[in-house]
Amino acid sequence: MSKLRLTISMSLDGYVAGPNQSVENPLGVGGEQLHQWAFELAAWRAPHGLTGGATNASSAVVERRRAGIGATVMGRNMFGGHPGAWTPEHPWRGWWGEEPPFHHQVFVLTHHARQPLRLTGTTFTFVTDGIESALDRARAAANGKDVALAGGASAAQQYLDAGLVDEIDLSIAPILLGGGERLFDNVGDDLHGLTLVDVVGAPGVAHLKFAR
Amino acid sequence: MSKLRLTISMSLDGYVAGPNQSVENPLGVGGEQLHQWAFELAAWRAPHGLTGGATNASSAVVERRRAGIGATVMGRNMFGGHPGAWTPEHPWRGWWGEEPPFHHQVFVLTHHARQPLRLTGTTFTFVTDGIESALDRARAAANGKDVALAGGASAAQQYLDAGLVDEIDLSIAPILLGGGERLFDNVGDDLHGLTLVDVVGAPGVAHLKFAR
Numbered sequence: 001m002s003k004l005r006l007t008i009s010m011s012l013d014g015y016v017a018g019p020n021q022s023v024e025n026p027l028g029v030g031g032e033q034l035h036q037w038a039f040e041l042a043a044w045r046a047p048h049g050l051t052g053g054a055t056n057a058s059s060a061v062v063e064r065r066r067a068g069i070g071a072t073v074m075g076r077n078m079f080g081g082h083p084g085a086w087t088p089e090h091p092w093r094g095w096w097g098e099e100p101p102f103h104h105q106v107f108v109l110t111h112h113a114r115q116p117l118r119l120t121g122t123t124f125t126f127v128t129d130g131i132e133s134a135l136d137r138a139r140a141a142a143n144g145k146d147v148a149l150a151g152g153a154s155a156a157q158q159y160l161d162a163g164l165v166d167e168i169d170l171s172i173a174p175i176l177l178g179g180g181e182r183l184f185d186n187v188g189d190d191l192h193g194l195t196l197v198d199v200v201g202a203p204g205v206a207h208l209k210f211a212r
Numbered sequence: 213m214s215k216l217r218l219t220i221s222m223s224l225d226g227y228v229a230g231p232n233q234s235v236e237n238p239l240g241v242g243g244e245q246l247h248q249w250a251f252e253l254a255a256w257r258a259p260h261g262l263t264g265g266a267t268n269a270s271s272a273v274v275e276r277r278r279a280g281i282g283a284t285v286m287g288r289n290m291f292g293g294h295p296g297a298w299t300p301e302h303p304w305r306g307w308w309g310e311e312p313p314f315h316h317q318v319f320v321l322t323h324h325a326r327q328p329l330r331l332t333g334t335t336f337t338f339v340t341d342g343i344e345s346a347l348d349r350a351r352a353a354a355n356g357k358d359v360a361l362a363g364g365a366s367a368a369q370q371y372l373d374a375g376l377v378d379e380i381d382l383s384i385a386p387i388l389l390g391g392g393e394r395l396f397d398n399v400g401d402d403l404h405g406l407t408l409v410d411v412v413g414a415p416g417v418a419h420l421k422f423a424r
Contacts, residue, residue: 012382012403013396014226030401170224172384174408174422178401184225189242189390191224196386199418201411206420210386 002142003166004073004135006149006156007065009034009205010170011177016153019179023081026095028180034173037205038062047101057202065169070145071138072102073131075155076110079124086114086126093117094124105141107134109155131158153181160184163192168210214354215378216285216347218361218368219277221246221417222382223389228365231391235293238307240392246385249417250274259313269414277381282357283350284314285343287367288322291336298326298338305329306336317353319346321367343370365393372396375404380422 010016011034018028027034038044042053043062081092094100099120106124114126127134138147149159159165170183191210198209222228223246230240239246250256254265255274293304306312311332318336326338339346350359361371371377382395403422410421 013394013399172420174403174406174420176396176399176401176403178399182225184388187225187388187390189388191386191388194386196413196416196418199411199413201408204408206408206411206418208384208386208418 002070002139002144003146004149004159004164005065005069005146005167005169006151006159006165007169008151008156008171008183009038009173010183011173011175013176013178014182014184015177015180016151016156016183017181018177021077021181026080028177030175030177031180033175033177034171037171037173037203047103049099049101057200058205058207061169061171061200061202061207065148068146069104069148070142071104072106072148072150073134073138073155073159074106074108074150075152076108076112077154078150078152079106079108079110085112093119096122105138107138107141109134109158131155131162131164135159135164153183153185156183157186160187160192163190165192165194166212168194168208170208170210172206172208174204174206214282214351214356215358216361216371216376217277217281217358217379217381218363218371218377219381220363220368220383220395221250221385222395223385223387225388225390226394226396227389227392228363228368228395229393230389233289233393238292240389242387242389243392245387245389246383249383249385249414259315261311261313269412270417270419273381273383273412273414273419277360280358281316281360282354283316284318284360284362285346285350285367285371286318286320286362287364288320288324289366290362290364291318291320291322297324305331308334317350319350319353321346321370343367343374343376347371347376365395365397368395369398372399372404375402377404377406378424380406380420382420382422384418384420386416386418 018031021028043059045053100122103121117124194210197211200207230243233240255271257265312334315333329336406422409423412419
């Protein structure tokens with residue numbers, strides 16, 4: 001069966017978003033530092049429609065994480081923007097513009113029903129009946145490939161706590177955020193059989209891979 | 213000047229001791245798992261008077277961390293055992309027996325005055341006038357060598373928050389403890405110029421080194 005692979009960047013003090021998240025500051029105060037190591041890479045910039053960038057030990061990690069992914073699941077806060085029901089006054093279409101970098105189906109966990117949003121190469125489907133339903137639908141859409149779990153903290157915690165995550169690709173950014181959303185809150189002390197299988201050091205980041 | 217080097221093991225969820233620490237359970241529930249990677253090493257066992265053990269990618273890390281250390285600072289909870297004043301009814305002499313593995317002077321941060329405790333190769337001196345005093349005294353005792361900061365969480369936090377830590381040797385154990393004492397609580401978002409300079413993967417652990 002296709003795997004559910006959580007890919008996420010965490011600060012040294014355990015946060016995957018900084019304090020005071022908002023539409024203007026989707027990663028919270030200082031949260032963009034979590035991804036600084038990636039923003040600089042050609043391997044990250046190209047799929048986001050940007051030119052240039054560096055190649056270093058993180059490049060192969062980014063390429064490997066992207067390979068074999070056929071669909072993505074994410075939480076409502078990662079899709080953004082304002083909280084609550086989707087309304088004509090808030091026609092939120094995600095942070096990624098008209099051509100999001102996914103190029104496959106994305107399933108967004110939400111309490112508020114909404115029709116699918118079809119953009120160039122990516123369709124966002126809004127799932128209101130829980131994490132297992134979203135995973136089932138993503139697996140079907142992935143058509144044998146793996147499913148990426150893109151965050152944020154709450155979505156990651158729910159899948160981790162349910163033991164549904166097959167691999168974690170964790171990038172530890174060497175910074176402190178001092179507050180925000182912690183990845184491993186609300187998940188107890190059980191990694192559900194996940195063990196550390198690979199460690200890669202690269203400029204400004206340590207990549208830890210966990211698998212069964 | 214000699215450096216202050218913090219060496220500590222932390223769980224994936226940020227804890228350096230598990231919940232419910234006690235004299236019987238000094239590392240808290242599950243806390244011994246933080247050090248499992250070390251217990252198995254010949255490089256760790258020999259200085260603790262134990263024979264056997266493995267050699268792997270952690271061995272050189274352990275040797276490097278031990279090299280050049282001339283004195284140690286630790287918090288009262290790391291020295292143990294019961295809280296409060298030292299009394300004849302509680303003649304606590306540390307966790308390490310009559311020949312502790314330090315073989316140099318150890319300065320223990322405490323609110324309760326006590327005469328130095330001289331054991332084979334190691335003298336514990338109890339410092340009641342603060343972290344800077346303890347560091348000054350340790351530096352003098354180290355005689356040009358570096359000073360190890362051995363933890364626990366509160367001692368580490370106080371030195372980190374004061375910007376007095378020159379290097380962190382952080383071992384991340386791939387486990388969750390779900391509660392306990394967090395290393396990076398109470399230190400804000402400032403690493404005081406410490407950056408990630410080395411990453412080593414080894415069986416059951418990821419070693420991250422930070423320096424200025």
